[in-house]
Amino acid sequence: MTILDGKKVALETEKQVSEEIAALKEKTGKVPGLAMVMVGDNPVFQIYIRARDRVAADVGLNSNVVRLDKAVSTRKLIKEIDKLNHDDEVDAVQIQLPLPKELNTWEILDRLSPEKDVDRFHPVNMGMVLLNRTTIYPCTPFGILKILSHYKINIAGLHVGVVGRSFLVGKPLASLLANKDATVTVCHAETKDLKKALKDADLVVCAMGKPGFITADVVKKGVILIDVGLNYISNKKDVLEYCDEDQVKKFKTKGYAIAGDIHRDAYKKASFYTPVPGGVGPMTITMLMYNSLQLFKRRRNIE
Amino acid sequence: MTILDGKKVALETEKQVSEEIAALKEKTGKVPGLAMVMVGDNPVFQIYIRARDRVAADVGLNSNVVRLDKAVSTRKLIKEIDKLNHDDEVDAVQIQLPLPKELNTWEILDRLSPEKDVDRFHPVNMGMVLLNRTTIYPCTPFGILKILSHYKINIAGLHVGVVGRSFLVGKPLASLLANKDATVTVCHAETKDLKKALKDADLVVCAMGKPGFITADVVKKGVILIDVGLNYISNKKDVLEYCDEDQVKKFKTKGYAIAGDIHRDAYKKASFYTPVPGGVGPMTITMLMYNSLQLFKRRRNIE
Numbered sequence: 261m262t263i264l265d266g267k268k269v270a271l272e273t274e275k276q277v278s279e280e281i282a283a284l285k286e287k288t289g290k291v292p293g294l295a296m297v298m299v300g301d302n303p304v305f306q307i308y309i310r311a312r313d314r315v316a317a318d319v320g321l322n323s324n325v326v327r328l329d330k331a332v333s334t335r336k337l338i339k340e341i342d343k344l345n346h347d348d349e350v351d352a353v354q355i356q357l358p359l360p361k362e363l364n365t366w367e368i369l370d371r372l373s374p375e376k377d378v379d380r381f382h383p384v385n386m387g388m389v390l391l392n393r394t395t396i397y398p399c400t401p402f403g404i405l406k407i408l409s410h411y412k413i414n415i416a417g418l419h420v421g422v423v424g425r426s427f428l429v430g431k432p433l434a435s436l437l438a439n440k441d442a443t444v445t446v447c448h449a450e451t452k453d454l455k456k457a458l459k460d461a462d463l464v465v466c467a468m469g470k471p472g473f474i475t476a477d478v479v480k481k482g483v484i485l486i487d488v489g490l491n492y493i494s495n496k497k498d499v500l501e502y503c504d505e506d507q508v509k510k511f512k513t514k515g516y517a518i519a520g521d522i523h524r525d526a527y528k529k530a531s532f533y534t535p536v537p538g539g540v541g542p543m544t545i546t547m548l549m550y551n552s553l554q555l556f557k558r559r560r561n562i563e
Numbered sequence: 564m565t566i567l568d569g570k571k572v573a574l575e576t577e578k579q580v581s582e583e584i585a586a587l588k589e590k591t592g593k594v595p596g597l598a599m600v601m602v603g604d605n606p607v608f609q610i611y612i613r614a615r616d617r618v619a620a621d622v623g624l625n626s627n628v629v630r631l632d633k634a635v636s637t638r639k640l641i642k643e644i645d646k647l648n649h650d651d652e653v654d655a656v657q658i659q660l661p662l663p664k665e666l667n668t669w670e671i672l673d674r675l676s677p678e679k680d681v682d683r684f685h686p687v688n689m690g691m692v693l694l695n696r697t698t699i700y701p702c703t704p705f706g707i708l709k710i711l712s713h714y715k716i717n718i719a720g721l722h723v724g725v726v727g728r729s730f731l732v733g734k735p736l737a738s739l740l741a742n743k744d745a746t747v748t749v750c751h752a753e754t755k756d757l758k759k760a761l762k763d764a765d766l767v768v769c770a771m772g773k774p775g776f777i778t779a780d781v782v783k784k785g786v787i788l789i790d791v792g793l794n795y796i797s798n799k800k801d802v803l804e805y806c807d808e809d810q811v812k813k814f815k816t817k818g819y820a821i822a823g824d825i826h827r828d829a830y831k832k833a834s835f836y837t838p839v840p841g842g843v844g845p846m847t848i849t850m851l852m853y854n855s856l857q858l859f860k861r862r863r864n865i866e
Contacts, residue, residue: 366696386693387686390738391730393669417755425741427694434749435693435738438728441753443760446737450744452720457746460759 261527262411264486264534266403269410270542277549278319284562285320292556293349294323294378294548297340298356299363300330304492305356312545319549322349334364338371345373351559352378352552357428375559378551381427389432392439396554401433403543404465404486411532413463413484416441421458423447423474423521424467429488433465454478466521471502476525485533488540489521504535564830565714567789567837569706572713573845580852581622587865588623595859596625596652597681597851600643601659602666603633607795608659615848622852625652637667641674648676654862655681655855660731678862681854684730692735695742699857704736706846707768707789714835716766716787719744724761726750726777726824727770732791736768757781769824774805779828788836791843792824807838 285291294316298305309325316323326340337359344353353376359365374382380389380398388394397405408415420442424430430446438444447457449468455478458464466474467488479485493499494516499508502519511517520536527533534540557563588594597619601608612628619626629643640662647656656679662668677685683692683701691697700708711718723745727733733749741747750760752771758781761767769777770791782788796802797819802811805822814820823839830836837843860866 383690383694383696384687385690387688387690390689390693390734391686393686417753419756419760431693431738431741434741435734438734438737438749438751441751443748443750443754445746445748445760446741447746448741448744450720451746453722456763457722457748 261530262532264407264411264532264539266407266534266539267542269407270403270546272410273406273543273546273550274315274319277546277553280553281320284556288560288562290556290560292321292351292552293347294321294352294354294552295344295347295350296323296325296354296356297328297337297344298325299328299332299337299359301327308545309356312548315545315549321549321552330360332363334367337363337368341368341371345371345376350376351556352376352548354378354548376555378548378555380432380551386427386432390435392436396551397436398428398432399544399547399551400429400467400488400540401436402547402551403540404433404488405436406547407486407534407540407543408484413532415463417443418462419443419445419460421445421447421461421464422467423451423454423458423464424469424488426467429465429467433467464522468521470521471498471519472521472523474522474526476523476529479526479529481529482531483526483529485522485526485530486540487520487522487534487536489519489536490541491519491521493517493519564833565835567710567714567835567842569710569837569842570845572710573706573849575713576709576846576849576853577618577622580849580856583856584623587859591863591865593859593863594623594625595654595855596650597627597655597657597855598647598650598653599626599628599657599659600631600640600647601628602631602635602640602662604630611848612659615851618848618852624852624855633663635666637670640666640671644671644674648674648679653679654859655679655851657681657851679858681851681858683735683854689730689735693738695739699854700739701731701735702847702850702854703732703770703791703843704739705850705854706843707736707791708739709850710789710837710843710846716835718766720746721765722746722748722763724748724750724764724767725770726754726757726761726767727772727791729770732768732770736770767825771824773824774801774822775824775826777825777829779826779832782829782832784832785834786829786832788825788829788833789843790823790825790837790839792822792839793844794822794824796820796822 344350374384422434425448434444434446458478463484465486471491499511499517503517507517677687725737728751737747737749761781766787768789774794802814802820806820810820
């Protein structure tokens with residue numbers, strides 16, 4: 261059994277991004293500019309943003325956060341996005357999701373220039389993924405591809421079960437895996453018989469946000485497991501059920517622990533799996549940097 | 564076993580479209596305008612265009628064909644599309660595919676205004692399908708949905724096998740079926756074990772363009788079969804293998820016959836199936852009219 265070490269792949273990828281940015285800075289005097297739009301002050305955002313800022317600094321990107329009050333109107337937010345669309349120093353923009361429910365999320369995401377849409381959630385970018393006409397993908401699916409390719413796991417011909425159909429992960433991932441010659445089964449909350457749907461899958465990706473959603477009995481022996489779930493748990497019974505030893509220790513000191521969507525017992529049947537934390541998670545920030553670099557190069561016609 | 568009579572569903576849908584167009588004409592003095600761009604004079608195009616013109620006339624749409632020489636340049640074709648984009652009498656444009664290989668198909672399709680893109684192949688429209696943000700779909704997948712809904716086949720919770728991943732059918736269909744709560748497995752030419760992938764499928768849609776691609780052994784008893792294939796066959800051995808009696812007779816008089824992608828023996832295991840011809844085929848033209856009507860109403864802010 262091999263652990264797919266996302267942290268390691270992230271660091272290697274960041275090293276490459278960092279070297280390329282340094283070389284471009286030498287050549288052009290410029291580095292990619294990444295702007296992050298954050299509405300409100302959700303504490304989970306804060307953890308994410310600190311991690312993101314640290315990686316941005318490590319790879320040598322210019323990053324700044326546009327912080328807006330949680331009572332901001334859709335109209336005011338759109339004005340901020342227009343400013344970023346017209347700011348020549350900004351190559352990439354990320355709008356922190358979820359937005360407060362009072363805001364019109366799609367109207368806001370659609371306003372972002374597709375050329376600066378680092379998360380690739382604009383319909384024209386999503387369409388390009390579906391149509392197999394782009395090599396830039398949403399960060400989480402892209403990170404999964406990088407992990408698989410690092411470990412020389414060839415997707416072509418595999419039967420892949422994608423569990424979850426969000427536009428953040430499941431939908432674009434299913435599309436790009438089919439484009440890369442995998443046979444793909446998309447499952448979700450309305451799937452009646454998960455076991456039947458997944459029992460022949462060579463690779464299972466779960467992005468449901470539900471601890472222990474994939475149990476040992478639904479996957480076959482030798483399966484490759486990719487766990488996108490990042491669930492914060494503060495209930496002792498659930499911690500003991502879903503978390504590994506390290507997280508149980510963490511729970512004792514911090515009062516919460518982290519678990520993925522795939523039950524620990526399912527890992528035991530796997531040939532490869534991504535741990536939580538330290539699997540897919542670190543790659544999402546890395547791919548944000550990677551995508552920012554790609555958008556920088558496209559905007560400035562480099563290479 | 565029930566035959567899913569696409570011809571009948573097409574006629575009923577056309578009747579509804581026709582009535583709505585008549586009512587709108589009464590109210591606004593206008594009817595939807597559909598322009599079709601055709602490059603070269605492929606004989607299969609001619610059959611299709613005659614059928615299309617007849618249906619357009621039946622439902623009361625204004626339709627016209629822009630015929631261009633097969634040696635037309637991408638630049639010249641783009642100028643024609645710009646004209647249609649700016650023509651206020653044109654609500655919907657279809658560009659007949661495939662275009663000659665000398666032309667840049669994507670550059671041409673991308674040029675069409677998304678608001679007039681009746682086939683929904685523009686990336687922004689494809690993205691809206693993936694994101695579950697539209698109720699207008701590409702004609703063939705949309706026609707399949709209409710047939711299923713006519714026969715009160717509820718997609719939610721079904722395990723559906725979609726065989727083929729073209730942007731015309733497989734990709735958007737897989738996406739919209741998952742959005743409608745089906746568990747969806749996407750198979751294609753690189754799927755290693757079609758039988759394993761399809762053996763539990765409650766519904767199988769095949770759009771491979773290969774006669775007999777779905778054989779009886781790969782589907783379960785009671786399966787619902789939707790056949791998108793429309794294969795012209797002129798070889799006697801293949802006609803006898805793949806075609807039904809009517810088509811065999813046709814072959815004797817005309818020298819060719821039509822077969823779908825699903826082998827006749829597989830139909831015997833089905834609870835419902837679409838015949839070829841007379842299944843999905845007629846619906847594609849009907850849905851072109853239906854979509855044209857929707858685009859007309861959107862452009863003119865009706866309803």
